[in-house]
Each structure stands twice: as C-alpha cells, then as structure tokens.
Amino acid sequence: MNKSFRYISISHNTASTLQREKYHISEEEKVALTTLICDSFNDISGLFILATCNRTEVYFEATNTTSNAVLDVLMNFKSVTNPEAEKPLFNSSNDTKDSIKHLLEVSSGLASLVFGDAEIISQIKKAHQFSMAHKLQGSLLERALQAVFKTHKRISNETDFRDGTTSVAYKSLKVIRQSFDSASVKSKKILFIGAGDIVKQLFKYNSKFNFTNIYIANRSEEKAIILSQTNKCKTYPWANVLSNNFDDFDVIISAASNCPNLINTINPLIKKTLLIDLAVPCNINKELAKQNDIIFHDLDSISVELEETKENRLAATNEVNTIIFEEINSYNEWLEGASLRALLAACKINLNNKLQNYFDTPLEESEINLVTNQVMKKLIVNNQISASSKVIDSLISQEISLLNLKQ
Structure with a gap:
C-alpha cells in the first residue's frame, strides 16, 4: 500500500475552550507524544504536531496506520476516561488530498478562530523545525x-488578505482601550503573565496603543527581566502571582503555559478590573467572571473579528481560495508523479545491479553509469519501464556492444 498523508484535529470549530484545552500539547509533551506515536507505529515516516491556543492537530504519513489509531494514542496519552464520547470533537482524514487541503486552509488563516490570523504561520514554522530536529519530515509531509x-x-504578495491586524494580542489591547474611559486608560496598571509568543506580541502591538504602566511576571525571572528591559516596563514577582496578590492592577492578561487555574481569587474589589485569559489550558478560573466589577474574556470571546479588517479579508477570500486550489493541484500533480519516480528509481537500481555482475571482470563505474543511463532512456522513450527481464537484458547487451565498438 502507498503512503498517505493523514491528520487528526480538534479546534474551535468542533470544541469549546474547556474541551480543547484538555488536548493541548506543551513543548515538553511534544517529545513524549512523538516518541510514543513512533514507537507504536513503525510505518509512520513523517510526523508534525501543531498545538496552538485554538487547535491541536497531528499530521502524519503512513502506509497502514489510520487517523483513528493515532487519535486513540493521543487520548490514551491524555488519560481520557471516555474516549468514544469525545471522538466527535475531532475532525480527521486518511486521504492525502483532503489532508493537504485542510492544512492549507489552517495555515492560510481561513480556518482560524481569528479570521485570517497571520500568527499561525510562525507556529507552523516552529512545529516544522521540531519535525526536522527529530528527522520526521517524510516526503509527503x-x-x-x-x-x-x-x-x-502568495497570499501576502497577491491579495489584501493580510492587510490589517487580527492577532488575539492586538485585540486584547484593544479591549483594554474599549473597557476604560479615554482619559485614564493609558495610565491603567497592567500585568502581563507569561513570556511566550503571545506576551511578546502584546509588547509588539503596544506601540499602537502606548500603554505606559505595564508589569510582567513569569516563572523564569530571567525571561521576565529580559522582556522588561527590552520593552521598558517593570517586573512583578512570580510569588505574588502564585499567591494571587493582584490588588493594585486594573488589567491582567494571562498567557502562561501549563498553568491551569493559576488565578483563582481576586480580593473584594473597589474598582473595575479587566481579566483576559489567553492561555491553554486556561490560567484564570472562570468563576471569577461572576464577581461584581470584573470584566472577563477568554480566547473565544476575545476572538471576534476586528471590524476594520473583516471587510477587506472577506473580499479577498475568493482570491485566497483560488491560490489554495492552485497549490493543491500542484501538490496533487507532484503526488501523482511520485509512483512513477519510485518506479524509475527502482528500475535504475535494478539495471545498476545487473551491470555490477554482468562480467567476471566488472565494468568501470563510469561505464556502468553510461550503460545504465542509455538503457533508461530507451525504456522511457519506448514506455517500457515495466519491461520484462528478457527485454532489459537485451537492451543491456546492445549498449555494451556499442560501448565495446567505441573502445
């Protein structure tokens, strides 16, 4: 059986934040899951794990292993107690063409919770580097x-689909501006929790908002200090975060990895406080949203399309779909030629082996290559790649005779 490119996916399209955070794969877990999958299925030659705030996906190429089998391994890895009940939360395919279409729609931003999200491509590049580091690229992948x-x-160069900003980081900063009066908003005391990509994006986009009273807290004090120095802000002790000491902050944006329920209590309030949870698993206990004077947002609520970019992006959707269609066709043409390339390679190896043992006195390497290439040309021109051994032996004899005459 030929190899196929396959995938499993849980995303905002099929599951809530609480449902999909159960399947989020941290950087540390990626290594363990990769090892488990490869040890479980020896026919998998390519593996690619994409884990973002809004989706967890596993792409792989294999001859026999199905997407359902890989999903079983993932659920076992995550200690799911009732896997059959949760399988409907996943989309999957064992068909190469369906899988490449899905991947291109995801990577383009068409399938993103934030429509047209441009940040997804950097996450894909990071996942690609992980696959390369573990020698799991695979030809199809x-x-x-x-x-x-x-x-x-092509989307960036040929369409307006990338115009405007649709980052959840950008939109979180915009929510701050919308939540407080314009006279005081820029001086509000803001805490960023975490030091990963999202927090770096918060600092990046703050150039458009100019909030000046920002603090950063992170498990690694060294990373927090580096970001604070780079972005001219202050650090906040991680111990205070762990003890839920947030009395003075007007805004808390939390995006710390692998810190479920990091924030469980906010002391009785005398002012409005904005809590934004951009983490998977969630950092902030959703029960806090019930408290008076707390405004709460998570990834689902923060990811409503920005009105100023929506129109342009929707208008460019047809152009994006056309580009994706063309690239799918290009991939399929390459795929359809793969079997022929494999057949040609096998035929050439067979010819080379025959010539290695053709005479008691072996031919020179250059002579073997010359005869092999000449026979291959005749087989291709005459459409005889699958010719019988007798026909191939005859062609070899002819080429060797010509070679001897020349000498």
Whole structure:
C-alpha cells in the first residue's frame, strides 16, 4: 500500500475552550507524544504536531496506520476516561488530498478562530523545525509544508488578505482601550503573565496603543527581566502571582503555559478590573467572571473579528481560495508523479545491479553509469519501464556492444 498523508484535529470549530484545552500539547509533551506515536507505529515516516491556543492537530504519513489509531494514542496519552464520547470533537482524514487541503486552509488563516490570523504561520514554522530536529519530515509531509510556505507567500504578495491586524494580542489591547474611559486608560496598571509568543506580541502591538504602566511576571525571572528591559516596563514577582496578590492592577492578561487555574481569587474589589485569559489550558478560573466589577474574556470571546479588517479579508477570500486550489493541484500533480519516480528509481537500481555482475571482470563505474543511463532512456522513450527481464537484458547487451565498438 502507498503512503498517505493523514491528520487528526480538534479546534474551535468542533470544541469549546474547556474541551480543547484538555488536548493541548506543551513543548515538553511534544517529545513524549512523538516518541510514543513512533514507537507504536513503525510505518509512520513523517510526523508534525501543531498545538496552538485554538487547535491541536497531528499530521502524519503512513502506509497502514489510520487517523483513528493515532487519535486513540493521543487520548490514551491524555488519560481520557471516555474516549468514544469525545471522538466527535475531532475532525480527521486518511486521504492525502483532503489532508493537504485542510492544512492549507489552517495555515492560510481561513480556518482560524481569528479570521485570517497571520500568527499561525510562525507556529507552523516552529512545529516544522521540531519535525526536522527529530528527522520526521517524510516526503509527503515535507512537500505539504513547502506548499504551506509558498501559499503563505502568495497570499501576502497577491491579495489584501493580510492587510490589517487580527492577532488575539492586538485585540486584547484593544479591549483594554474599549473597557476604560479615554482619559485614564493609558495610565491603567497592567500585568502581563507569561513570556511566550503571545506576551511578546502584546509588547509588539503596544506601540499602537502606548500603554505606559505595564508589569510582567513569569516563572523564569530571567525571561521576565529580559522582556522588561527590552520593552521598558517593570517586573512583578512570580510569588505574588502564585499567591494571587493582584490588588493594585486594573488589567491582567494571562498567557502562561501549563498553568491551569493559576488565578483563582481576586480580593473584594473597589474598582473595575479587566481579566483576559489567553492561555491553554486556561490560567484564570472562570468563576471569577461572576464577581461584581470584573470584566472577563477568554480566547473565544476575545476572538471576534476586528471590524476594520473583516471587510477587506472577506473580499479577498475568493482570491485566497483560488491560490489554495492552485497549490493543491500542484501538490496533487507532484503526488501523482511520485509512483512513477519510485518506479524509475527502482528500475535504475535494478539495471545498476545487473551491470555490477554482468562480467567476471566488472565494468568501470563510469561505464556502468553510461550503460545504465542509455538503457533508461530507451525504456522511457519506448514506455517500457515495466519491461520484462528478457527485454532489459537485451537492451543491456546492445549498449555494451556499442560501448565495446567505441573502445
């Protein structure tokens, strides 16, 4: 059986934040899950794990292993007690063409919770680097990812789909501006929790908002200090975060990895406090939303399309779909030629082996290569790649005779 490119996916399209955070894969877990999958299925030659705030997906290429089998391993890895009840939360395919289409729609931002999200491509690049580091590119997977990067470049260069900003970080900062009066909003005391990509994006986009009273807290004090120095803000002790000491802050944006229910209590309030949870698993206990004077947002609520970019992006959707269609066709043409390339390679190896043992006195390497290439040309021109051994032996004899005459 030929290899197929396959996938499993849980995302905002199929599951709530609480449901999908159960399947989020941390960087540490990626190594363990990769090892488990490869040990469980020896026919998997390519593996790619994409874990973002809004989706967890596993792409792989295999001859026999099905997407359902990989999903079983993932659920066992995550200690799911009732897997059959949760399988409907996943989309999957064992068909190469369906899988490449899904990947291109995800990577383009068409399938993102934030429509047109441009940040997804950096997350895909990071996942690609992980696959390469573990020598798990695979031919089908590597070709698919090259199609992803080409599609991304074409969308950026040929359409208006990338115009405007649709980052959840940007939108979180915009929510701050919308939640407080314009006279005081820029001086509000803001705490960023975490030091990963989202927090770096918060600092990046703050150039558009100019909030000046920002603090950062992170488990690694060194990372917090580096970000504070780079972005001219102050650090806040991680011990205070763990003890839920947030009395003075007007805004808390939490995006710390692997810190479920990091924030469980906010002391009785005398002022309005904005809590924004951008983490998976969630950092902030949703029960806090019931308290008076707390405004609460999570990834689902923060990811409503920005009104100023929606119109342009929707208008460019047809162009994006056309580019994706063209790149899918290009991938499929390459895929359909793969079996022929494999057949040609096998035929050439067979010819080379025959010539290695053709005479008691072996031919020179250059002579073997010359005869092999000449026979291959005749087989291709005459459409005889699958010719019988007798026909191939005859062609070899002819080429060796010509070679002897020349000498």
